[in-house]
Amino acid sequence: MLSSERITALIRAYADGPRLLESAVTGLSAEELSFSPGTGHWSIHENVVHVADCDLVAAVRIRFVLTEPGATLVGFDQERWARVLEYPSLSFALALAVFRTARESTVEVLRRAPVDAWSRTGANTESGPQTLEWIVEHFADHVPYHLRTIAKRRGQYAAARR
Secondary structure: OOOOOHHHHHHHHHHHHHHHHHHHHHOOOOHHOOOOOOOOOOOOOHHHHHHHHHHHHHHHHHHHHOOOOEEEEEOOOOOHHHHHHHHHHOOHHHHHHHHHHHHHHHHHHHHHHHHHHHOOOEEEEOOOOEEEHHHHHHHHHOOOOHHHHHHHHHHHHHHOOO
16 A cells, blocks of 8 residues: 555646646747647657647546546647647647646545555556556656656757757
8 A cells, every 4th residue: 555655746746747847838929839840759849739639538447447446547749749630730728727727626626535446457468557646647758758858858949940
């Protein structure tokens, strides 16, 4: 069973995602947001839309694991989502708002979850069993991963403008 300190740390890291992402993109021009160094590389805009979409999936997975342990957690093809949903054409501001709202709503749910819920599992169609602890940690870590991509894209944009 997880300690209350571990649960608090997981929730804190998960809750901090919107602040971190918003800080990384505040003040960027439309040109910088849409810059891509080439085919197969997402722009900052596309990264943000992807993070928002993933968080919608995560919010649902978390709720399934809490309410229906053993539920099937459907995987998805992120490249297909980006292409079919036309990430470059979707609202950047709305993606940030969706991300913030999904996180805030899910944090409220997580704070109410009993300690034993953190070991409940769902069955991911791509990777097998996932506990609530694993899901929250994975998606808390998802934002820092994309912050590194955003920082890299900003450097590439700066270099391309020289």
